[in-house]
Every structure is written in structure tokens, then in C-alpha cells.
Amino acid sequence: xxxxxxxxxFSVSLASSLLGGVLGMASGIFIxxxxxxxxxxxxxxxxxxxxxxxxxxxxxxxxxxxxxxLVNIRLAVVLEVATTLGALSGVLVFGLVPIAWLYGLFAAIxxxxxxxxxxxxxxxxTGGRACRIGLGHxxxxxxxxxxxxxxxxxxxAVRGHPGRARNRDAPEGIWRGWxxxxxxxxxxxxxxxxxxxx
Amino acid sequence: MDSSGPGLARTLASLLTRGTWVASIVIAAxxxxxWEGKEARGAALTTAGIVIxxxxxxxxxxxxxxxxxxxxxxxxxxxxxxxxxxxxxSVLVGMQS
Numbered sequence: 001x002x003x004x005x006x007x008x009x010f011s012v013s014l015a016s017s018l019l020g021g022v023l024g025m026a027s028g029i030f031i032x033x034x035x036x037x038x039x040x041x042x043x044x045x046x047x048x049x050x051x052x053x054x055x056x057x058x059x060x061x062x063x064x065x066x067x068x069x070l071v072n073i074r075l076a077v078v079l080e081v082a083t084t085l086g087a088l089s090g091v092l093v094f095g096l097v098p099i100a101w102l103y104g105l106f107a108a109i110x111x112x113x114x115x116x117x118x119x120x121x122x123x124x125x126t127g128g129r130a131c132r133i134g135l136g137h138x139x140x141x142x143x144x145x146x147x148x149x150x151x152x153x154x155x156x157a158v159r160g161h162p163g164r165a166r167n168r169d170a171p172e173g174i175w176r177g178w179x180x181x182x183x184x185x186x187x188x189x190x191x192x193x194x195x196x197x198x
Numbered sequence: 199m200d201s202s203g204p205g206l207a208r209t210l211a212s213l214l215t216r217g218t219w220v221a222s223i224v225i226a227a228x229x230x231x232x233w234e235g236k237e238a239r240g241a242a243l244t245t246a247g248i249v250i251x252x253x254x255x256x257x258x259x260x261x262x263x264x265x266x267x268x269x270x271x272x273x274x275x276x277x278x279x280x281x282x283x284x285x286x287x288s289v290l291v292g293m294q295s
Contacts, residue, residue: 059254060218066211069204077277084284
């Protein structure tokens, strides 16, 4: 591997992980097309390399989410059972799927991701099955989490004071925001629920 | 309500962040060694860095399992054990293929 190729790979990986971290998507979704399209790698080799890079990207990136109290660890454990099973199934069928199908499947996933990113985000959800099975975040009965409350927080956040919004309504800081099931996404956007609040 | 508190989250964040830094430094050392012509040493260091990256989520699950075991929550201990078992199975499948 030449130094120039390594520099290209480094740049591609850096850009992909940056995009993945900002958008909250696995960086493999950017790395695979870039490796295949720009560097002419075989799609199977690109997928194998991206799997490793995704582990590194998520391990490095999830630290910030954990520190900010945005991660529901119980929900993550439940999801991991399915994702590890899915990954194992993927490994088993990896060699059986024709390359043309891999391209088609990858294109379909990219289209679905693009559609998901394009759609407006949902409003906070209260209650539901996740609460009944102990996966939701709850602040207890009587906590104000109505539409006006969410709107007020959103207005403060849009004015560029996410901290004010958080601190004014949640004196204990981000911990209470975490319990209420809200997450600050990016400047100019509203608090959004990532999981049901109970 | 999720009662796994901020203490566990901080511990996991520290584990993942520090582990990623260590892995990055080891991989970078491997690349530097390769550029200096020490191919075998470079490959060994790069592989070691990648192994650290792969081990991080496994160690994290182990830490979460110990936490839930301390709380006496058998359901989540079982789920963590199931995740670890699936990972072990994946390793076995990967080694045989």
C-alpha cells in the first residue's frame, strides 16, 4: 500500500466518520460507496473494512452521548441482542449473496436512509409499550410534558440557548432532561424525543 | 423508568473514549513502523490496534452485565449474556469460514 493510497483512505475515512457522527448514522454507509466509487475496491472488501471502521466510529462517538446522558442503556442492551444476531446472520450469508445483489441492496438502504433523513422528526411520545416493559424514561406522574412545555423548550433552543432551556426547566441539569426522554440534536433544532417518556 | 444511572454511563463513556484513543495510538504506531520499513512490526501493531477496537464493545457489555448483576436484575444480565454468547458464536463462525 503506497503512502498516497493510505493518505486517500485516511481522508475518506475521516470525512465518512465526520458525516456519520454529525448525522448519527453508521459511517459505513458513506465509507462503502466512497471506497468502491473513488478507490475502485471490491464491494465485499469495502464492506469488511467498513464493519471494523464502524466499530471504531461508534465506540469513539458514543462516549459523548453517554456523558451527556442521552443513552438508554437498557434499550441499547435489548437492541444489541437483535443487532448481534443480525450481524451473525449477515456473516453467514455474506459469501452466498451475488455481488450484483449487494450493490442493489446497498442502493436500497441508501435510499431508505435518505428518505429517513429527509422526513421531519416526530414529536415526543408519552407512554406506550416501552414504558410497560421498563425501557422508557420516566419522570414520574404529574411532570409537565405537554405540548406547550415542549414548544417553550424548542423556542428557547432555536434562539440559541439550549443550556438555558435545559437549565430553566430542569434544575438538575441534563440528568433530568435524560430522564424526561429528550435530546438536544443540533443548533437551530428542537428538543426531540428519542424514546418514549413514561 | 431506566434506573441505570449516570455513574454507569460515565464509566462506559470513559472506557470507550480511552479505549478508542489507545487503539488509535497503537494503529498509528503500526502505520509509522510500516512507513519506516519495519513491515512485520507495523502489521503486528496495526492488528493489535484493531483487536483493541473489536474488544471495546465486548468489554462494555461485560461491564454492563456486571452492573445489572449487582442490581440483581436477572433479565438484563441474561440479555447481556445472550449478546456475549452471540458474539462468541460469530467469532467461531468467522474462524471456521
